[in-house]
Structure formats: C-alpha cells, structure tokens
Amino acid sequence: MELWDKTAHELLKQLREKExxxxxxxxxxxxRIREVEGKLPTTDKYLPNSPELKDDANVREQARQELSQNKxxxxxxxxxxxxxxxxxxxxxxxxxxxxxxxxxGIPLAIKxxxxxxxxxxxxxxxxxxxxxxxxxxTSVELLRNAxxxxxxxxxxxxxxxxxxTESSAFQPSTRNPWDTLRVPGGSSGGSAAAVAAGETIIxxxxxxxxxxxxxxxxxxxxxxxxxxxxxxxxxxxAFASSLDCVGPLTKDVRDAALMLQVMAGYDRKDxxxxxxPVPDFTRVLGKSIKGMRIGWPQQxxxxxxxxxxxxxxxxxxxxxxxxxxxxxxANVFRDAGAEIVELELPxxxxxxxxxxxxxxxxxxxxxHRYDGVKYGYRAIGASSLHEMYNKTRHSLGAQPIQxxxxxxxxxxxxxxxxxxxxxxxxxxGDEEIIHRSPKDEEYYFQKLAMQVRARIxxxxxxAFEKVDCLMAPTAPFTAFPLQRAxxxxxxxxKGEGGVFGDTVLMQYGDCLTVPADHAGIxxxxxxxxxxxxxxxxxxxxxxxxxxxxTMFRVAYAYEQATNWRTQRRPNLSSPx
Amino acid sequence: METNRADIPLxxxxxTDLLGLAKFAEFELEESQIxxxxxxxxxxxxxxxxxxxxxxxxxxxxxDQIMSHGIPYSASNRPPLRxxxxxxxxxxxxxxxxxxLTDLVDDTGKGSxxxxxxxP
Numbered sequence: 001m002e003l004w005d006k007t008a009h010e011l012l013k014q015l016r017e018k019e020x021x022x023x024x025x026x027x028x029x030x031x032r033i034r035e036v037e038g039k040l041p042t043t044d045k046y047l048p049n050s051p052e053l054k055d056d057a058n059v060r061e062q063a064r065q066e067l068s069q070n071k072x073x074x075x076x077x078x079x080x081x082x083x084x085x086x087x088x089x090x091x092x093x094x095x096x097x098x099x100x101x102x103x104x105g106i107p108l109a110i111k112x113x114x115x116x117x118x119x120x121x122x123x124x125x126x127x128x129x130x131x132x133x134x135x136x137x138t139s140v141e142l143l144r145n146a147x148x149x150x151x152x153x154x155x156x157x158x159x160x161x162x163x164x165t166e167s168s169a170f171q172p173s174t175r176n177p178w179d180t181l182r183v184p185g186g187s188s189g190g191s192a193a194a195v196a197a198g199e200t201i202i203x204x205x206x207x208x209x210x211x212x213x214x215x216x217x218x219x220x221x222x223x224x225x226x227x228x229x230x231x232x233x234x235x236x237x238a239f240a241s242s243l244d245c246v247g248p249l250t251k252d253v254r255d256a257a258l259m260l261q262v263m264a265g266y267d268r269k270d271x272x273x274x275x276x277p278v279p280d281f282t283r284v285l286g287k288s289i290k291g292m293r294i295g296w297p298q299q300x301x302x303x304x305x306x307x308x309x310x311x312x313x314x315x316x317x318x319x320x321x322x323x324x325x326x327x328x329x330a331n332v333f334r335d336a337g338a339e340i341v342e343l344e345l346p347x348x349x350x351x352x353x354x355x356x357x358x359x360x361x362x363x364x365x366x367x368h369r370y371d372g373v374k375y376g377y378r379a380i381g382a383s384s385l386h387e388m389y390n391k392t393r394h395s396l397g398a399q400p401i402q403x404x405x406x407x408x409x410x411x412x413x414x415x416x417x418x419x420x421x422x423x424x425x426x427x428x429g430d431e432e433i434i435h436r437s438p439k440d441e442e443y444y445f446q447k448l449a450m451q452v453r454a455r456i457x458x459x460x461x462x463a464f465e466k467v468d469c470l471m472a473p474t475a476p477f478t479a480f481p482l483q484r485a486x487x488x489x490x491x492x493x494k495g496e497g498g499v500f501g502d503t504v505l506m507q508y509g510d511c512l513t514v515p516a517d518h519a520g521i522x523x524x525x526x527x528x529x530x531x532x533x534x535x536x537x538x539x540x541x542x543x544x545x546x547x548x549x550t551m552f553r554v555a556y557a558y559e560q561a562t563n564w565r566t567q568r569r570p571n572l573s574s575p576x
Numbered sequence: 577m578e579t580n581r582a583d584i585p586l587x588x589x590x591x592t593d594l595l596g597l598a599k600f601a602e603f604e605l606e607e608s609q610i611x612x613x614x615x616x617x618x619x620x621x622x623x624x625x626x627x628x629x630x631x632x633x634x635x636x637x638x639x640d641q642i643m644s645h646g647i648p649y650s651a652s653n654r655p656p657l658r659x660x661x662x663x664x665x666x667x668x669x670x671x672x673x674x675x676x677l678t679d680l681v682d683d684t685g686k687g688s689x690x691x692x693x694x695x696p
Binding site: 227451452517 | 633694696
C-alpha cells in the first residue's frame, strides 16, 4: 500500500518504529497530487459553466476533453516547497530524539475558509483572492502544534454557500474521485475529495448545514461535525456564526477522533467557545455497543423535498438504495447487540425552511464587511464611497449575493408591510402586529425561525431521553452530476441532470444534516456502502450535546464490523 | 395574487423590491442577474411558507421558546467574560501592507490609515 493511501494512525506507528520518515510521507502525497489533481483552478471565466454556451461546439469540446481526463481538482493552492522543508525539519527533530507529537509529520489539507498565516485565504471568492492572512485560525494553530504538515488549501463553495463546491470562483471546481463527472458534495468538497483520492492524509472542513458530513458521504470518507462550541471558530471566515462548526475529514473513525482531540477545547478568542472538558475520544474506540439503544427516526427516511418539475414541496422517501444501505447498517448494529428503536422527530422537515431564514440573516451581516476598505479586492476608479462599495461587492458570486438579498428580504419591513399578508395576520388574530412599528415587524420571520429552531432541538432532547444515539442517512441520495458534465456530456450520465443553479433543490439536499446544526448536537458520517452506480452512501450517527464519545464509539463499531474503506478505492487511472 | 395555500397569501418579490434590497446591500446588479435572482428568491419564499405551517403546529402545542444558537450555555461551561484590556494585534503592519490603499507617512512606504473615496 502506498503511503498516501494510509491513515494517520498507521503512519504515526510507522514513524515511531522508524519505518518511514516524514519526508517520505509528504513526498508520497505530492506524487499522488501530481498524478490525479490536474491543473490548479483560477478565477478566470470558465466557459463550460455558462448555460448560454451549452451548445457552442468549441466550448463543448473543451469541456469534454477536460472532463475525460479524470482529474480531481481538490486544491486552490499548494505549498510543496514549504511542506517538504517542514518535513525535513520534522525528520531532523525526530533523529535528535524529540518525542512524536499527536499528528507529527501527517499531511493536512485545509479548506480555504480558514485563515492560515502568510497564505492566500480566499474563501473561494474573487473578493478575497488577494487576501493574505496575518494569523492562523486557532484550529490551524493547534494542528500545527501537533506536528501536521500543511499540504495546501482546498476548494469549496464560495464562502461555503452551497452543497456541491460548484459555486467556487476558482474553476474548474472539484470533482468526485468515485466518478469525476459528479460533484464531491459541499461546501467542504475539496477537503473530502482530497482525502478520498489520497491527496492528503487528513483534512479540515466546516459544517453549517452539513458541509462536512454531506461531502464525506458523497466521497466515501469520514466527516465529523462536533458539538457547537467544542472547537474554536476564531480565524474561520464566517458564514452563519450560530451554525458554523469546525471539524475533521479523514479516512477512518480513529483518525477523526485523533484530529478532534487536537482541535477541541476552550479558546478565549472565540466568545462561543465553551469550557467543557475535552475527554480522550480515542479511549472509547473498540468498546462494545451491546445493550445500546440506537434510534431510527422516521422523518429521516420519509422526507419533505421539492418536486424537480413543479417546485412544490412534497413528501417522498429517500433513494431506495440509500434506504437499503441503512437497513443493512441497522442489522450490523443488531448483530453487535444494540437495539434499534423507531421514533419520531416531527420538526425535522422544517429544518431547511428555518435555515433559509437564520443562515441568510447571519450571512447578510457577516458579509457586510467585504467592502474593499481594509482588505481583499477593491474596485478601482470609484469616485465615491458607495460607488466603491457597489463595484467592489460586484465581485461576489451569485450564491453569496443571493443569500445576502434573502437575508435582507426576511428582515425587511417592505416584505411584510403588504396588503397581501395583512389579511392572513388578521385571520390569525395578529391584528396588533399590523399596527406595530416597523422595528418589531422586521424581526417577524427571524423570531419564527428561532422558535422553530428551538422546537427542532426539543425533538432531539426528547429522543435522547429514550435512546443513546440516532442513526440516519447523511443525504437522501448519492452524488449528483456536475452541472457542466450534465450540460456537455449528457450521454455519459444517461440524461441525469445537475442541481447547481437551483438553490431550493440544492438546499433541500441538506435536509438530513441541517437539523443537527440547528440543535448544535454532534454528528458523524461514515461510509456504509455503495449504490448500483458505485457511489458511496453515508451513515450518520447523531448524539446528545458533548457526547462525541458515544458518537465515535458507535461509528467505530460499525466501521470495524464492515470496513468499507478497504473494500473499494476510487479508480482514477482510467479516463471518465 | 399568488398563493401556495388558499388561506395564506404571500407577496411575490417584484423587480422594484429586488432592486431596493440590492441597494440596501450595496450591490449593483447586472441586468442578466436580475431575472435569475427574482426567480430564485421567489422560489425560496415558497419554502418560507413552511414556517407558517410550523407556526400553526407550535401554537397547538403551546410552544413559544426561541433559540438564537445551538446548545444552551450553562454556568459550568459558559465562556468567561474577557477583561476590558486592549491587546494590540502583533502584526498590524501586515494588515496595512496588504490593504487596498493606505496613506504614506514614512520612508518605509507604509501608512497608518486606510484611504477611501469621499462619502456622500
């Protein structure tokens, strides 16, 4: 087995036993990157993404040639020289007898939403294309202190706004290593793909509505969203501050536990970071799950989802093969002595509508700072301050702009100061709201979303009174096609369409992950099989606050009983 | 008037509404973007109707609690308040070096103010 194909804990063992050197590991990873990565993306206009050029023969041919090359395109930037230099320094220290730290010499890829000192930290946006971070995010600093060697910054949806990595301003965007005509998921798609393709050993991501877990499921790797407040958000370029969580993407559960162990803990620089003690997450790995009660929530299998043709939100089931994989996983748990308990989480279906409000309001606020004044891109030639703001913010992509506009809409009195809505409010007996001041009215939907959020959390609190954890699919389906592949190579996808561009459809793909973000609870996605197209399926384990130990224990038990990781590998040597 | 359910009308976002929102958000939208954003925002407002459905269910339950972020903080894990002590950032010159435009006050070419066009 190549070094790039191994886990962090396997490599650490080999380092301790002096079977390998850090330079061997880093060199192996970069060799793999040269083999499968392809050209680094740029912010130049990428014509295959232009729907109006769908039938242009030259554009089509260019797209087909590129898509046929089977490259992954996980990274926005690489730092090979620095990484090799750091690996050499690590080897010198180890030869002098320095003790091996928790993640010594292990290559790490970082989602380009984190500030990493003296590197371009772009958020996959033109507006930050030239931003050089003056400091390390706390999670990055902790990982560096544990001895990691940073490989590069991975691609993502712009400002993490998306679930496919396609909205990145850096194109071409990342592709799924299992089928490079499909998305890796998002927004941590670059990180997930890099782990799956062997272009890194471990990776860092963020999860706001499922942006670690969903790409982990699509790419067949492990992804963890810890309890909100467990890992510092300092240095994370913010999307929605009450939802954003930092977490690991790895090849197996033990690596995820090792990584979270390093990153977790109180940080005085993050006002939402808690002082809850961090246990040894690896201590529980291998403990029996006999006698545990694992919840099977009905609403994670019978979901509300937009009809692709009409847009009407209707009830349907998750993809049948996803359901079958979860049934098989339940049998694995039963064989291990756990009990599967059916239960209801009735407010699960309101997770996405609630998210349309609270995340949009928060990102509207968080993205106001990108105005060209202090950092990043500034448009030239403006004669006034507002002209500068307008022209500068024009460099934001469609997905961030749309989210900001939605945030303005749901907090804007012009929305609901309407003759259309007033009869509804009268019918509910809310006559007095109609006559309130605009200040009260502006927060109507925001308050309603906060109420729904609290109610979603109550579903989980009540469930955890009956069971130790919940099991569920991570996503209702497996990886869908890249929009550009659907446009230019439809025959390869048998007419299956892309999703990018349809914000509602894309967002509802997070319907099984976003409730955990609302409630703040921890959740992990582990591979649990493949569908008939050979695409990975993800199993999600959700636990009560601060109980990552149970989460890791149950996930590890499943992983060791099945070992999907060793059964198949992405085949990146053949053309698409 | 467009409705999703007969008893819950919801105002469609029109072009003038969108341009008003864009003005507040300091965006200058291209003509080619306007139709796309109108379509997408109006589809999202249909999803918002689900919150009104949730409201009815919560009223029946008598549920009125709100939450602004995930987990509740307690006295045992709440982060302590920071002392009101100014700690200058150690690498301020880095920020000025990489700023779009600053004044020049010394021979190093570094300034100490961000420069912007005049406000209205």
